[in-house]
Amino acid sequence: MRGRFDMTYRAKGRKKSVLVLTVYSILFAFLVLFCLYPLFLIAMKGITDGSGRITSRYLVDILRDGIYREVIWFTFWQAALSSILTLLFAFPGAYLLSRYDFPGKRFVIAASTIPFVIPSLVLAVGLIAIFGSSGVLSSILSSLSIPAPDLIGSRSIIILAHVFFNFPIALRILLARFSGLDPTLVHAARSLGAGRVRTFFTVVLPQMRYSVLSALSLVFTFCFLTFGIVLLLGGLNHTIEVEIRSLFVGLSEEGLHHAGALVLVESVIVLVTTYVYIWSSSRVSGRAEIVLSRPGTMRRKISPAGRFLVGTYVMLVLLIVFLPLLMVFLGSFMAGRTLIHAFTLDWYWKIMTMESGSGFSVTPLDSIRNSLLFGLLTMLLCLPLSYMTAWVMVKRGGRGKRFMDMLLLFPLGASSVALGYGLVSAYSSPPVSITGTWYIIVLVHSVIAYPIGARAIYSSMKSFPPQLERAARSLGASPVESFFRVKLPLILPGILVAAVFAFAVSIGELGATLMVSSEEYITMPVYLYRTVEGAGRELGPMYAFSVILMSTAFLSFLSIEIIQKVFLKWGVRGDT
Amino acid sequence: MTLEVVSVGFGYGGSVPVLKDVSISVGDGEVYTLLGSSGSGKTTLLNIIAGFLRPDSGRVMLDGEDITHIRPERRGVGMVFQDYALFPHMNVRNNILFPMKARNLARAEMDGRADELCELVGISHLRDRMPSELSGGEKQRTAIARALAADPRVLLLDEPLSALDAALRIELRGELRSLLSSLEVPTLYITHDQREAMAISDRIGYLLDGRIIEEGTPEKLYWRPERVQTASFLGFGNIFRVKARGNGSIATPLGPIPWNGDMPSHIGFRPDSVRIGTDGGGLKGKVISSEYRGSSLFLRVSCRSVVVIMEVDPHIGAGKGDEVTFSIPRDSIVPLR
Ligand SMILES: Nc1ncnc2c1ncn2[C@@H]1O[C@H](COP(=O)(O)OP(=O)(O)OP(=O)(O)O)[C@@H](O)[C@H]1O
Ligand SMILES: [Mg+2]
Numbered sequence: 001m002r003g004r005f006d007m008t009y010r011a012k013g014r015k016k017s018v019l020v021l022t023v024y025s026i027l028f029a030f031l032v033l034f035c036l037y038p039l040f041l042i043a044m045k046g047i048t049d050g051s052g053r054i055t056s057r058y059l060v061d062i063l064r065d066g067i068y069r070e071v072i073w074f075t076f077w078q079a080a081l082s083s084i085l086t087l088l089f090a091f092p093g094a095y096l097l098s099r100y101d102f103p104g105k106r107f108v109i110a111a112s113t114i115p116f117v118i119p120s121l122v123l124a125v126g127l128i129a130i131f132g133s134s135g136v137l138s139s140i141l142s143s144l145s146i147p148a149p150d151l152i153g154s155r156s157i158i159i160l161a162h163v164f165f166n167f168p169i170a171l172r173i174l175l176a177r178f179s180g181l182d183p184t185l186v187h188a189a190r191s192l193g194a195g196r197v198r199t200f201f202t203v204v205l206p207q208m209r210y211s212v213l214s215a216l217s218l219v220f221t222f223c224f225l226t227f228g229i230v231l232l233l234g235g236l237n238h239t240i241e242v243e244i245r246s247l248f249v250g251l252s253e254e255g256l257h258h259a260g261a262l263v264l265v266e267s268v269i270v271l272v273t274t275y276v277y278i279w280s281s282s283r284v285s286g287r288a289e290i291v292l293s294r295p296g297t298m299r300r301k302i303s304p305a306g307r308f309l310v311g312t313y314v315m316l317v318l319l320i321v322f323l324p325l326l327m328v329f330l331g332s333f334m335a336g337r338t339l340i341h342a343f344t345l346d347w348y349w350k351i352m353t354m355e356s357g358s359g360f361s362v363t364p365l366d367s368i369r370n371s372l373l374f375g376l377l378t379m380l381l382c383l384p385l386s387y388m389t390a391w392v393m394v395k396r397g398g399r400g401k402r403f404m405d406m407l408l409l410f411p412l413g414a415s416s417v418a419l420g421y422g423l424v425s426a427y428s429s430p431p432v433s434i435t436g437t438w439y440i441i442v443l444v445h446s447v448i449a450y451p452i453g454a455r456a457i458y459s460s461m462k463s464f465p466p467q468l469e470r471a472a473r474s475l476g477a478s479p480v481e482s483f484f485r486v487k488l489p490l491i492l493p494g495i496l497v498a499a500v501f502a503f504a505v506s507i508g509e510l511g512a513t514l515m516v517s518s519e520e521y522i523t524m525p526v527y528l529y530r531t532v533e534g535a536g537r538e539l540g541p542m543y544a545f546s547v548i549l550m551s552t553a554f555l556s557f558l559s560i561e562i563i564q565k566v567f568l569k570w571g572v573r574g575d576t
Numbered sequence: 577m578t579l580e581v582v583s584v585g586f587g588y589g590g591s592v593p594v595l596k597d598v599s600i601s602v603g604d605g606e607v608y609t610l611l612g613s614s615g616s617g618k619t620t621l622l623n624i625i626a627g628f629l630r631p632d633s634g635r636v637m638l639d640g641e642d643i644t645h646i647r648p649e650r651r652g653v654g655m656v657f658q659d660y661a662l663f664p665h666m667n668v669r670n671n672i673l674f675p676m677k678a679r680n681l682a683r684a685e686m687d688g689r690a691d692e693l694c695e696l697v698g699i700s701h702l703r704d705r706m707p708s709e710l711s712g713g714e715k716q717r718t719a720i721a722r723a724l725a726a727d728p729r730v731l732l733l734d735e736p737l738s739a740l741d742a743a744l745r746i747e748l749r750g751e752l753r754s755l756l757s758s759l760e761v762p763t764l765y766i767t768h769d770q771r772e773a774m775a776i777s778d779r780i781g782y783l784l785d786g787r788i789i790e791e792g793t794p795e796k797l798y799w800r801p802e803r804v805q806t807a808s809f810l811g812f813g814n815i816f817r818v819k820a821r822g823n824g825s826i827a828t829p830l831g832p833i834p835w836n837g838d839m840p841s842h843i844g845f846r847p848d849s850v851r852i853g854t855d856g857g858g859l860k861g862k863v864i865s866s867e868y869r870g871s872s873l874f875l876r877v878s879c880r881s882v883v884v885i886m887e888v889d890p891h892i893g894a895g896k897g898d899e900v901t902f903s904i905p906r907d908s909i910v911p912l913r
Contacts, residue, residue: 471661473648474626475675475726485674489665
């Protein structure tokens with residue numbers, strides 16, 4: 001009885017319902033078994049020696065040894081630089097987009113979600129298509145007889161890729177806040193005699209500071225934990241994740257201990273940045289939702305100068321989002337190495353008919369099938385996990401809430417390479433032996449994906465007014481009925497977003513998958529990675545395969561949009 | 577059908593309980609208004625009656641049946657929420673159909689009843705609109721129609737007019753009054769606006785400090801409240817502490833008055849009962865401030881050691897600094913405790 005009452009009403013703090021406790025236990029069991037314990041095993045390697053005694057030797061090693069120090073330092077400054085550049089680029093854009101209405105605005109905002117679902121590997125291939133030694137840029141430059149720099153393998157390309165990849169995320173965070181600003185405050189400031197510039201710096205900017213911090217810390221975390229982009233584009237430049245992987249693969253005992261120590265250092269830094277992220281985004285007031293245009297807001301007629309600014313910016317956004325994808329797409333239909341060659345479907349044909357062998361034990365088609373299957377299974381496993389996480393985050397208030405939230409969302413900031421390797425080393429011998437199975441892949445993908453989904457569901461749950469559920473109950477609906485007819489339709493957008501994310505993460509994940517997948521269960525990204533790394537670097541099949549990967553991700557995204565449209569035909573009108 | 581709230585106590589876990597000992601009884605077709613200042617626990621009490629909160633002590637009875645432990649959806653308690661709580665993803669019609677669908681009524685019956693209810697509250701032309709396309713008043717009507725569609729055994733309304741502007745509020749409260757009194761169910765109405773309470777209710781209870789400290793008809797509470805706090809909440813601008821003098825009179829700051837019966841601790845009178853400029857034998861005072869409020873003039877007059885507030889005919893034209901004479905009719909002076 002007590003439990004039931006608490007479900008409909010968030011009443012007294014002392015009545016912690018049985019249900020909340022149960023959900024907590026399920027989530028923590030999952031978290032401990034499949035994330036914390038495996039990571040703990042790896043981290044322990046960093047502070048114990050071969051015979052299990054505690055030692056600081058490896059930590060001292062990695063901080064002293066030139067190579068490791070260089071890796072840590074590089075990881076840090078490239079993340080810092082990438083995130084700052086990303087913000088510098090996104091901030092004015094978000095401001096312009098919130099301030100001006102123009103045809104196609106809806107499209108631009110929708111386009112900015114695409115990088116969320118497109119695997120970073122595809123972006124890397126896209127950048128190879130543009131900046132590679134046989135890419136568009138170099139063919140243009142060489143036709144002008146200018147020597148083309150080969151950016152692939154350089155540090156600049158890593159940073160460029162990070163800005164490309166993360167800028168839409170930053171844009172969305174900032175845009176949500178900008179469009180949520182209370183326009184009357186600006187009007188008040190203006191009527192009190194503050195000029196435009198002054199108003200911007202004294203009224204608008206201070207209200208943006210938590211959003212800026214949250215975008216900055218999020219992008220920093222992503223760039224710090226980057227793996228696929230650096231692996232494919234970075235050449236000899238290693239970030240911590242990439243270094244850890246080569247140490248794990250190297251299989252030297254000494255190397256494992258150093259990897260453990262690196263994981264420790266990495267975790268400490270990421271813990272700080274994710275904390276900053278969670279803290280600052282909880283400080284952002286108002287609804288974190290992008291509002292296309294609100295009546296009576298800062299909408300205004302566009303002056304010629306404004307039109308030029310907005311136009312340029314929109315072009316840039318579209319270029320950034322679409323150019324790499326477009327290049328991959330075009331490349332997949334070109335017979336030769338450059339764009340001037342004839343149209344062909346050979347590459348696709350080759351993929352369809354390729355036999356296993358030549359370094360692969362599976363065909364490309366097998367890897368596609370694997371990925372689709374794992375993607376769907378990950379989605380199925382993630383949805384309840386994300387939902388439960390969001391649910392307890394909404395239910396539980398009071399002391400220690402931030403710590404609990406942080407723990408629940410812990411995998412957001414976990415090293416995926418270490419997670420994969422940790423799972424394998426924790427559960428490779430009886431009684432629990434899951435190494436090499438298909439479900440270890442689904443498990444690791446779910447661990448990585450569920451916090452992102454949880455955040456999506458959380459924000460739609462939080463904007464759900466609790467008295468609607470009470471209204472439904474008072475009108476005679478049972479708890480189940482009121483859930484399905486009132487709550488679910490209204491939080492469905494968040495749930496669908498969580499579903500796409502889960503699928504997209506699974507489809508695109510490389511770091512952990514490389515560590516856990518056996519030859520039999522190779523996924524699309526692993527296959528793509530091997531193709532890129534493989535001898536000869538035949539570009540055509542690589543492009544074609546990327547297009548398939550990208551279309552899969554994109555289709556999932558699209559189908560969810562459609563489901564949402566159908567379900568919410570009668571939905572909240574006038575909202576995004 | 578009667579609604580009875582019996583000695584209900586409730587706290588949110590803080591040190592002081594919000595409700596200490598609340599008892600209310602509302603009869604069939606009666607409109608009972610719970611009046612109380614903001615934060616006094618009115619919404620909390622409604623939530624207890626509707627079953628969203630469980631009281632720490634006491635019971636809720638409907639028609640002699642103890643419903644304290646019955647689930648909200650089984651109680652038959654219709655509620656109109658403070659901000660209406662219309663389902664944003666359903667149009668007006670589907671909002672109204674919701675409770676009937678929950679009871680699995682036959683389609684034809686549901687449609688007929690929905691049309692009837694729309695007719696009753698005057699929203700027939702809005703049936704296909706979404707809640708976001710309704711004005712405040714239209715939302716409020718929809719919310720009432722939806723609550724009635726559940727065939728409630730008791731109706732609870734939580735400040736249903738508070739989200740509307742002043743003019744509309746006055747217009748709608750007359751309408752609401754006739755609608756509510758045409759219903760056969762006990763109605764518990766909540767407001768912190770004393771005029772609204774006067775206009776709409778058969779009986780009013782004043783909730784203060786977790787208790788109903790006084791209840792009665794609007795006329796009684798308006799003219800002859802018994803408690804100092806009620807009087808002051810209901811616009812008795814003049815409340816003075818008094819002392820017994822023996823020989824059948826009491827001492828007030830404005831002079832002694834004859835008194836028989838129980839000795840009150842205070843007396844009070846309404847600003848509009850003061851007569852100004854009357855023939856001799858009145859009190860004299862000096863105007864401290866005067867303020868027009870539409871059809872009347874409010875004067876603050878210093879007299880002896882106190883300030884008397886009076887609401888008078890604006891043609892008097894008394895201004896600051898003027899000397900005025902006034903008197904207070906004996907029968908408008910109310911004893912308070
Ligand atoms: N969920 C809750 N947890 C803790 N305290 C609460 C909660 N809800 C309300 N309160 C407190 O209980 C008291 C009574 O609140 P309630 O909402 O019943 O007041 P009210 O009389 O309806 O006020 P108003 O006229 O402003 O609507 C307030 O002091 C409020 O702060
Ligand atoms: Mg209230």
